[in-house]
Amino acid sequence: MLRVIEDKGFLEVASRTRQQLSNIMRYAVQQGLTESNPAQHLDGVVASPVKNHYPALLLERLPELLGRIGDYQQGRELTRLAVVLTLHLFIRSSELRFARWSEIDFRHKIWTIPATREAIDKVRFSGRGAKIRTPHIVPLSRQAIAILKQIQELSGHLDLVFPGDHNPYKPMSENTTNRALRLMGYDTKTENLRAWTQGDGL
Numbered sequence: 001m002l003r004v005i006e007d008k009g010f011l012e013v014a015s016r017t018r019q020q021l022s023n024i025m026r027y028a029v030q031q032g033l034t035e036s037n038p039a040q041h042l043d044g045v046v047a048s049p050v051k052n053h054y055p056a057l058l059l060e061r062l063p064e065l066l067g068r069i070g071d072y073q074q075g076r077e078l079t080r081l082a083v084v085l086t087l088h089l090f091i092r093s094s095e096l097r098f099a100r101w102s103e104i105d106f107r108h109k110i111w112t113i114p115a116t117r118e119a120i121d122k123v124r125f126s127g128r129g130a131k132i133r134t135p136h137i138v139p140l141s142r143q144a145i146a147i148l149k150q151i152q153e154l155s156g157h158l159d160l161v162f163p164g165d166h167n168p169y170k171p172m173s174e175n176t177t178n179r180a181l182r183l184m185g186y187d188t189k190t191e192n193l194r195a196w197t198q199g200d201g202l
Contacts, residue, residue, distance in 0.1 A: 025038065065184075065186070068184040068185060068186075069083055069084055069184065072180060072183070072184060074180070074183045075176075075179075075180050075183070076165065077154065078151065078154050078155065078162060078163075078172070079172070079176055079177060079180045080180065081147055081150055081151050081154075082096065082151075082162055082172065082176070082177050082180075083177050083180055083181065084147055085144065085147050085148070085151070086177065088141060088143055088144040088147065089111075089138055089140075089144060090138070091113070091138060093174060093177075094125060094128045094174075095113050095128075095129075095130065095136075096162065097162055097171045097172050097174060098117055098120075098125075098126055098128060098160075098171055099111070099113075099160070099161040099162060100117070100159055100160060100161065101152070101155075101156060101158075101159065101160075101161055102159070104140075104148060104161070106140075106145065106148070106149075109139065109140045109141075109145060110137050110138065110139055110140060111137070111138040111140055112135055112136070112137050112138075113129055113130040113135065113136040113137075113138060114129040114130065114135055115129045115130060115133050115134050115135055116128070116129045116133075117129050120169070120170060120171065123170055123171060126171065148161075155168075160172075
């Protein structure tokens with residue numbers, strides 16, 4: 001079965017299927033339903049899926065990017081500011097989208113991303129906090145503070161820093177900033193903005 005899936009080129013599916021088979025057989029052994037787990041010998045049988053690490057946005061394109069961000073008018077101002085803030089902070093998409101104003105400390109110029117957050121009803125993964133599952137303190141530069149002050153004028157009366165387009169009590173869609181970047185002329189499938197900020201960025 002695994003070989004059939006692999007031959008079709010679905011390496012990720014084959015890898016996950018192998019893992020699930022191993023889990024099922026391990027459970028069967030624990031319950032006394034079988035004496036051995038034949039799936040444990042499948043390690044290395046399935047080729048590992050190739051992970052695509054998209055290249056960071058080239059540093060020389062920064063002036064062009066900043067110009068297009070400044071000219072962006074196809075969406076909400078909040079979306080444009082979310083893109084700008086991403087250039088200044090080393091954070092993940094979920095950390096940005098699910099941010100609460102209570103986490104921002106303007107006085108001490110820090111953003112404390114908690115280990116977990118209170119989940120929002122019917123919003124997948126909204127209980128996610130910092131990736132490392134422990135509180136993560138993000139220093140806020142003068143520029144980041146200025147951007148957050150602009151954002152506060154738009155959403156400061158709400159719990160969420162980046163509320164959704166249609167429901168202010170739900171977070172901004174995970175595709176909102178990517179869609180904005182595409183409208184600015186950037187291919188988010190081949191140009192990794194976050195990798196750029198973590199490498200040669202601000």
